[in-house]
Amino acid sequence: MYLKGVGPQRADLLRRELGVQSVGDLLRHYPTGYLDRSQIYRIADLRGAELPMMQIRGRFISMSLQGEGAKQRLVSVFSDGTGTMEVVWFRQAKAISKQINPEITYVLFGKPTEFNRHWQMVHPEMDTEAAAETRKELRGIYPLTEALHKHNLTSRQLHSLMLAALDGLSGVRETLPDEVIASQHLMPLAEALRAIHKPANMIEAERARYRFKFEELFFLELNILRYSRHRSRQLLGHTFNCVGVFFNRFYRECMPFELTSAQKRVIKEIRADMNTGRQMNRLLQGDVGSGKTLVALLTMLIALDNGCQACLMAPTEILATQHYESLSKMAGAIGVNIRLLTGSTPKRERDEIHTQLLDGSLHILIGTHAVIEDAVQFRKLGYVVIDEQHRFGVAQRARLWQKAAIAPHVLVMTATPIPRTLAMTVYGDLDVSIIDELPPGRKPVQTLLRFDSQRQKVYDGIHRQLLQGRQAYIVYPLIEENENLEARSLQEGYEFISHLFKDFKVAMVHGRMKPAEKDRQMEKFASGEAHILVATTVIEVGVNVPNASVMVIENAERFGLSQLHQLRGRVGRGADQSFCILMSKPNIGVDTRKRLEIMTSTTDGFIVAEEDMKLRGPGDIEGTMQSGLPIDLKVASLVSDTPIMEIARQEAVKLLDADPQLHNHPAVVATISKLFDRSMDWARIS
Ligand code: ADP
Ligand code: MG
Numbered sequence: 001m002y003l004k005g006v007g008p009q010r011a012d013l014l015r016r017e018l019g020v021q022s023v024g025d026l027l028r029h030y031p032t033g034y035l036d037r038s039q040i041y042r043i044a045d046l047r048g049a050e051l052p053m054m055q056i057r058g059r060f061i062s063m064s065l066q067g068e069g070a071k072q073r074l075v076s077v078f079s080d081g082t083g084t085m086e087v088v089w090f091r092q093a094k095a096i097s098k099q100i101n102p103e104i105t106y107v108l109f110g111k112p113t114e115f116n117r118h119w120q121m122v123h124p125e126m127d128t129e130a131a132a133e134t135r136k137e138l139r140g141i142y143p144l145t146e147a148l149h150k151h152n153l154t155s156r157q158l159h160s161l162m163l164a165a166l167d168g169l170s171g172v173r174e175t176l177p178d179e180v181i182a183s184q185h186l187m188p189l190a191e192a193l194r195a196i197h198k199p200a201n202m203i204e205a206e207r208a209r210y211r212f213k214f215e216e217l218f219f220l221e222l223n224i225l226r227y228s229r230h231r232s233r234q235l236l237g238h239t240f241n242c243v244g245v246f247f248n249r250f251y252r253e254c255m256p257f258e259l260t261s262a263q264k265r266v267i268k269e270i271r272a273d274m275n276t277g278r279q280m281n282r283l284l285q286g287d288v289g290s291g292k293t294l295v296a297l298l299t300m301l302i303a304l305d306n307g308c309q310a311c312l313m314a315p316t317e318i319l320a321t322q323h324y325e326s327l328s329k330m331a332g333a334i335g336v337n338i339r340l341l342t343g344s345t346p347k348r349e350r351d352e353i354h355t356q357l358l359d360g361s362l363h364i365l366i367g368t369h370a371v372i373e374d375a376v377q378f379r380k381l382g383y384v385v386i387d388e389q390h391r392f393g394v395a396q397r398a399r400l401w402q403k404a405a406i407a408p409h410v411l412v413m414t415a416t417p418i419p420r421t422l423a424m425t426v427y428g429d430l431d432v433s434i435i436d437e438l439p440p441g442r443k444p445v446q447t448l449l450r451f452d453s454q455r456q457k458v459y460d461g462i463h464r465q466l467l468q469g470r471q472a473y474i475v476y477p478l479i480e481e482n483e484n485l486e487a488r489s490l491q492e493g494y495e496f497i498s499h500l501f502k503d504f505k506v507a508m509v510h511g512r513m514k515p516a517e518k519d520r521q522m523e524k525f526a527s528g529e530a531h532i533l534v535a536t537t538v539i540e541v542g543v544n545v546p547n548a549s550v551m552v553i554e555n556a557e558r559f560g561l562s563q564l565h566q567l568r569g570r571v572g573r574g575a576d577q578s579f580c581i582l583m584s585k586p587n588i589g590v591d592t593r594k595r596l597e598i599m600t601s602t603t604d605g606f607i608v609a610e611e612d613m614k615l616r617g618p619g620d621i622e623g624t625m626q627s628g629l630p631i632d633l634k635v636a637s638l639v640s641d642t643p644i645m646e647i648a649r650q651e652a653v654k655l656l657d658a659d660p661q662l663h664n665h666p667a668v669v670a671t672i673s674k675l676f677d678r679s680m681d682w683a684r685i686s
Helices: 007-018 023-027 093-099 129-134 146-150 155-167 178-184 189-197 202-234 245-254 261-273 292-305 317-334 347-359 394-401 420-427 452-467 483-500 515-526 561-568 590-601 605-616 618-626 642-658 666-675
Strands: 033-036 054-066 073-079 084-089 106-110 113-115 118-122 125-128 138-141 281-286 309-313 338-341 364-367 381-387 409-414 431-435 446-451 471-475 506-509 532-535 548-553 579-584
Touching: 007 146, 023 155, 033 202, 054 084, 054 093, 054 129, 073 093, 084 106, 106 118, 106 129, 125 129, 138 155, 155 189, 178 642, 189 202, 202 420, 202 642, 202 666, 245 292, 245 317, 261 281, 261 292, 261 431, 281 292, 292 309, 292 317, 292 381, 292 409, 309 317, 317 338, 317 364, 338 347, 420 642, 446 452, 446 590, 452 471, 452 548, 452 579, 483 506, 483 532, 506 515, 515 532, 548 561, 561 579, 561 590, 561 605, 579 590, 590 605
Parallel strands: 084 118, 281 409, 281 431, 309 364, 309 381, 338 364, 381 409, 446 579, 471 532, 471 548, 506 532, 548 579
Antiparallel strands: 033 138, 054 073, 054 106, 073 084, 106 125, 113 118
């Protein structure tokens, strides 16, 4: 409020819009880039379609006023000796034409655009050489909100506020330990604050930005490490030291097939981990179809053998239901009581589940978010399996922990591989197990990209498979913006396919069907009564029909890579060669084509995920990852700054090794408590 240029109203605006309460907070509102008034560009060197605002220096070699009255404009040619630029003013044309002196050299600051092979600049800022000399600077471009715009607080004004704030700045307290600054050659805080808002050049600006990225990631890592050390020292886990009736009976009598050696290995790792007396926190990575569910079941049986209950959480109702069905089919025979709890579980059943959980007669609870509701209380929850966990935020997991006196062991299962440091940063310190082997006898699915002109051939191919007794999926995209359109495209598809394959039976499922009807249709396909299943992406995680050998994905260009990979995982489950045909509209962009070609070139989920991350850029993945973090990152990126993250982590480890309680680092402690929300007991989140 007392800063020059602020006052009570603006102070209020800044607080509401940017959470800025002090000069310190203000200076932490970093620019996202710079307007470069530090250097002069040569017209001859300009290249590219999308150039930033920049400075050029030269003289006006011709000028003409065109049009009349309000429509009058000034069209001029500006030369810097290397090339020419057309410079145009639509406003105040006459006044400006009078002001310009062809004899003197000007510096123009504006955005060059290429127009008919000629460079053009509209309404540049214009200075004499001498004036430009005093303005030589990189001016920060600041992120603004709608409301800031509305109240005329521009990026330029924010920049002036920053300069005023920097002027009065004294005694900034460094947040990073001296030894870290020294060993990483980081810019000290006071200098970095100046350099990020008022850099002398881009190198300085980058060094300042690096420091702030490092700082964010350092505190993030430090926080996670502190609590994971606390956890491993103090947080006792259940000791599962016996393998008993449940496990042994299942293994002897109910195993549907021989475990792969990768499955055996990870089960061993998990068993060993459950027997240390400390809480297990483990990530299980394995491609689609690698058999993670069976690993989950076998290890849950160990929990039961040790007098505990287990819980399996899935991100969607369909996935939870599928787990429920396959697990109860497998383990029902040995007297394991498994129940399903989702948002649509009727009240009476829900009450019954609550009762059984409390009296201990319910062994395994499978469900969606519903299982973390407060009403759900376990008698003795010892083990939690989370499927595709990246959709569960850290805070949601914490609520589950609070349901038990001793924190349960945790297994997070995912088909999405993420770099180890990133996994540890987002999920806390965890151990990783990997299933790197598919069950035997699977032939890689052959994936083809086809366009409308080749449709008939595709149908011929399906026909041949059907004649051989195989089955086929035809998948239509979800059209989220318009439910009617979606139903229509699916309905039309269904009618078309039914007509085309007159001699075969066609079933149909979609997300808005009544569950009973959906089950009936699925069952028709699963039993082989129907030969073709026309569906939306509800089958992404739903069915297991090994006899199905073809999947056609319509409008494949609308799907994400990981989704395509999940879908494709529905075929290739039997011993026969299977096919996945990606149908696309012909006029797709280069990136889309690249994406689809990744699918045709590999069946390895790890590669698909990696390429996906590269192509989609950090944005998408970042969003989901960010939601798992206790703080918002302002400058660092979880995806593109992993190298800095590694270093920050190492430094955090060094610091904690040297000073575990941080007694000698009061500034570090102060920063931690300022940054992290203490209302939540992060110690209980592993
Ligand atoms: P995901 O890892 O994608 O969750 P699932 O657990 O759904 O994979 O398993 C995929 C399919 O492989 C299922 O039909 C399952 O019954 C089968 N499967 C799992 N383990 C084996 C195994 N060791 N041998 C043969 N088939 C297996
Ligand atoms: Mg699975």
